[in-house]
Amino acid sequence: MSDVSAEAVAKAGKPTIFFDGVSNRRRQVTLTFGDALEIAEEGAAPVRWVYADIRRADSPAGLLRLACASVSPLARLEIRDASLGAELAARCTRLDEHQATRRGTARIVGWSLAAAVSIVCVVLFGVPLAADRLAPLVPKPIERRIGDAAEVQMKTIFGRGTCDDAAGQAAFAKLVNRLRDVAGLDDSMTAAVLPTAVPNAFALPGGKVFLLKGLLDKADSPDEVAGILAHELGHLKHHDNMRGLIYNGGTSFLIGLLFGDVTGSSAVIFASRSVVEASYSREAETDADTFAIETMHALGRSPKPSAELMFRITGKEGGSGFTILSSHPLTEDRLARMTREDRPVSGPPLLTNDEWRALKGICGGSGKI
Template structure:
């Protein structure tokens, strides 16, 4: 190999210039001299230890003020460290492929491109893959396991709302009468657990394992038994379709993937996030539509209208302004849905007896007035 003018000028390092060499087979630190000819020779006490071709030399990670080199043909851990700025500049001049293994513009672009592709892939999985997986997995979850998950979610309710179960005797009797009639009309067995919780938040929700809860804040805004019955029938629809279990799988999988995007590679917060959001997040549009249809059919079999449920939710919307953990935040209601309920009522003969008497309705409204016990 014949050096050009610049290379020839760099071939003879300054007298006394030295470097530190690690041969890659031991941790011995060698003070060596470098000879720059047609290749870089590493010498110790006049003896050649290694000969690195310039084309094989690559820059290795190093702090400022230090040039650290590796060689493609040397042992993997072999390193050469040069602190002399003049010598380092001469070596850099001779090693034309020094930075080939480092991310230049093309490397950075490739990294950014692959990162964006990975992010888009995760987003697509969140939007399409996780819901599909939740739909497929939900029917496979054993009832016993779902009940245990429901117990965990119920504990989250206690933490989030500091709720108490309302147990006024007359109000509880009226509530059980209403739930019993709805359960029989819906074709559900007596394993369904339900209760009224003493919290001012206007909400109602279903949990995995057959649990339905009504908040006193929603009961306080209701003006008729049919309004409350419609909401409970809607929640029973979510139970029948196992929507809460599906949301738990969906939210858990989604939060795990989002954790991957932001560095939580263990997904440690996924299940906690999922169980907490069971009472604050919205069901899918299909789940809400199916629960609406279930509620309409359940109420109509009892000869009662379904539209009052929608009217209650609209009333809450107007008074709450969409803020807080109201039933509208977890069960978004559109005018189209309300109109659908009214149209369904108009097409049926609704001559069933009231679900509760006037006295029973008053008792239900006052169920949280006394006798509340901790969950």
């Protein structure tokens, strides 16, 4: 030991507690202040801690607990003698270097705020952007499996039957095929009429479109029904169902897609919720309207009748629960827009009078079970 005062030696001779970081045994040791701190236990070789590596650790009042950056991270030295602790602290020039200064605290607060802002930006912008990019990339077999799962849920709500009158089915297929061809959708798309009094129509992933008898009953012309179906085809064309599933399902749904668990409970819940709660965004609804307008114009027909049908339904039954209002908001605005897009009829009728009567009677007395 060199350059050590008698006072320092006396202080260093007082016992203290040491944990070597390997075992949990409390070791009673003595300290010696030399060119480095020596921690000595009777009968064992001393341990040396370089003063510059000694750091203050969390401790209760009345106890100085120390760690050393150059030894085991679990090693601790506990000093209860205040004067001994002060003597050692005077030699440890970097004792509190790891503690947050005002600048360090400000930096922590700043990074925390930045992290919070980043999370908000991801939720508001990142997730929708990811959904927009990923929705068109979902393989069709997976999309069809999700649609099948959602169809089971929908038929549980609206009844398992589908309307099967032969003449009505032929008329419905003619109408759907004309819309599908103009819309540029392939022949994997399917459509059916469900025998329920609810006036609505909806699209499911995998190219599935359903028209509910309640809406067909209230329609006065094929053009009214065609505009509604064209709107739903717009949702299919734009992958709005898949976009909503990815956005609402988040990482859990994406993981399900990755590992093929797309017919399990999570996929069914999200798929059915996207239809039942009509979770299309305002932008998606506007885009689907634009698609319907363009489709009807391409057929030489006006989009206005479909908006008039929606207005009749919501005007009479808008407050009665599950109607077309739930999935097609702002009907008055839509009617105003469709009226502006009204053009003189230049194309042939979508259905003959006989075909229209057949379509109106597609459900007959009962649906196919």
